[in-house]
Amino acid sequence: MHRAGYADGNLTVQVDWGEEAEAGVRPGGLAALEQRLAQDLAWLDLPAKRWVPAGRAGGECLQDVVIIGAGMAGLAAGTCMKHLGMQAVLLDAAPEGFEGPWATTARMETLRSPKQLTGPALGLPALTFRAWYEAQFGLDAWDALDKIPRLQWMEYLRWYRRVMDLDIRNRHRVVRIQPRADHVRIEFEAPAGPGVLHARRLVLATGRAGLGGPYIPDFMENIPRRYWAHSSDTMDYDTLRGLRVGVVGAGASAMDSASTALEAGAAHVDMLIRRSDIPRVNKGKGAGSAGFTHGYQQLPDAWKWRIRHYINRSQVPPPRGSMLRVSRHENVSFNLASPVVRVAEHEGRLRVDTASKTFDFDFLILSTGFMVDWETRPEYAEIAPHVRTWIERYTPGAGEEDQELATSPDLGPSFEFQAKAGHDVPGLSRIHCLCYPAAMSHGTVSGDIPAISDGAERLAKGIAALLFVENIDTHFDQLEKYDEPEVFGDEWTPA
Structure with missing residues (x-):
């Protein structure tokens, strides 16, 4: 059985695919796949030769690119x-093999994306999840598979990391980012102590909460933390055994949190749902064509706002499987048309007033999503006041106001930050945003499985062009010095 675990503070994670996967393992299958992958890379002449000039900054080696985050996008x-042909160093605060949410804070049983999506495979068939799965369990097992088990996806990403042989430095937490005219200075804390890296370009591959953190509604102000958690928090759901629990929200994370609480033995779970009905259609899937992926970036501002606002307003329904996982329990209530109005501590519990009725809970889980909030990320303190956002670029019409879109960064063609009018910040555009808030500028290519390869390739090609142009003097000098002959003079006889 495939297992891995770590303990970090109050968190203990156990990864276990289950007996059914183990029974179908084909010995040597992965080895053959890895040989095929190596051959594919050789046929494509990948990786390319290093070509970015060496440099130094602050007395240290200048990295081509530093990427914060070694999850799927990183x-x-x-x-x-x-x-x-560029050298990249990836920094991640998590222990090795636990990057991203999959084996830590994510609580769904399976991924929500269709199993056939190629995700981060970058056009390499042997790098897909399907190839990895079939190599071990066979075609019949693939045909029988409905959705990808969440922890099995994490195993795939661990394999991806190994076969791609990336320079990933775990337990490295970035604490300060300082743009400079010709590089970015990155301070971090690591087990060996504090350190500094200097990079020509910095990429933020930091996920859903990439430029902020969880959205905590105003009604939670002054409520002691022992009474509540956000659905993205690291917590032991076994502590909810025997308790009456409220879950605010009706999205996928709300269903995952509710079902995890129920499975942990919660006495009763009440879902507090603002709407009078739960959304039925995932409009985001309707924007999943190659046209949206490659054409969205070229749209006028008004169309970008219209599309993103429409998807936000429609909201994304929870997966059917996630809802059924909740509904199979008898001790759960779906309270529709019940937006939370007020929360207060009352006799050692929480009294929650909604538009429909009042509830008493031992614990409350907020499945309220994420927001751009620079103040919660001290590492961004020196760039936050200067980054131009969409509200400074575009004024929506009446009724089209949207806080998420308004606070999204206004990114350049290579996902680079741009400065607000009148703000002169040398090096700000050397920082690139490949996390969820990039969706307003680039579409959904910066974090979700369907188009992550397209986003990564757009970013990498853009950075390659920028590095070439800014070092053109060196490249031309190398061109002049290039002297490998093709013709030696002995190939002909003069007339």
Whole structure:
């Protein structure tokens, strides 16, 4: 049985695929796949030769690219950089093998994406999840598979990291980012002590909460933390055994949190749902064509706002499987048309007033999503006041106001930050945003499985062009000095 675990503070994670996967393992299958992958890379002449000039800054070696985050987006971006002949260092605060949410804070049983999506494979068939799965369990097992088990996806990403041989430095937490005219200075804390890296370009591959953190509604102000958690928090759901629990929200994370609480033995779970009905259609899937992926970036501002606002307003329904996982329990109530109005501590519990009725809970889980909030990320303190956002670029019409879109960064063609009018910040555009808030500028290519390869390739090609242009003097000098002959003079006889 495939297992891995770590203990970090109050968190203990156990990864276990289950007996059914183990029974179908085909010995040597992965070895053959890895040989095929190596051959594919050789046929494509990948990775390309290193070509970015060496440099130094602050007395230290100047890295081509530093990527903060070694989850799915960071892996794809780092691999693209490597394939294009650039050197990338990936920093991640998590222990090795636990990057991203999959084996830590995510609580769904399976991924929500269709199993056939190629995700971070970058056009390499042997790098897909399907190839990895079939190599071990066979075609019949693949045909029988409905959705990808969440922890099995994490195992795939661990394999991806190994076969792509990326320079990933775990337990490295970035604490300060300082743009400079010709590089970015990155301070970090690591087990060996504090350190500094200097990079020509910095990429933020930091996920859903990439430029902020969880959205905590105003009604939670002054409520002691022992009474509540956000659905993205690291917590032991076994502590909810025997308790009456409220879950605010009706999205996928709300269903995952509710079902995890129920499975942990919660006495009763009440879902507090603002709407009078639960959304039925995932409009985001309707924007999943190659046209949206490659054409969205070229749209006028008004169309970008219209599309993103429409998807936000429609909201994304929870997966059917996630809802059924909740509904199979008898001790759960779906309270529709019940937006939370007020929360107060009352006799050692929480009294929650909604538009429909009042509830008493031992614990409350907020499945309220994420927001851009620079103040919660001290590492961004020196760039936050200067980054131009969409509200400074575009004024929506009446009724089209949208806080998420308004606070999204206004990114350049290579995902680079741009400065607000009148703000002169040398080096700000050397920082690139490959995390969820990039969706307003680039579409959904910066974090979700369907188009992550497209986003990573767009980023890597853009950075390659920028690095070439800014070092053109060196490249031309190398061109002049290039002297490998093709013709030696003995190939002909003069008339």
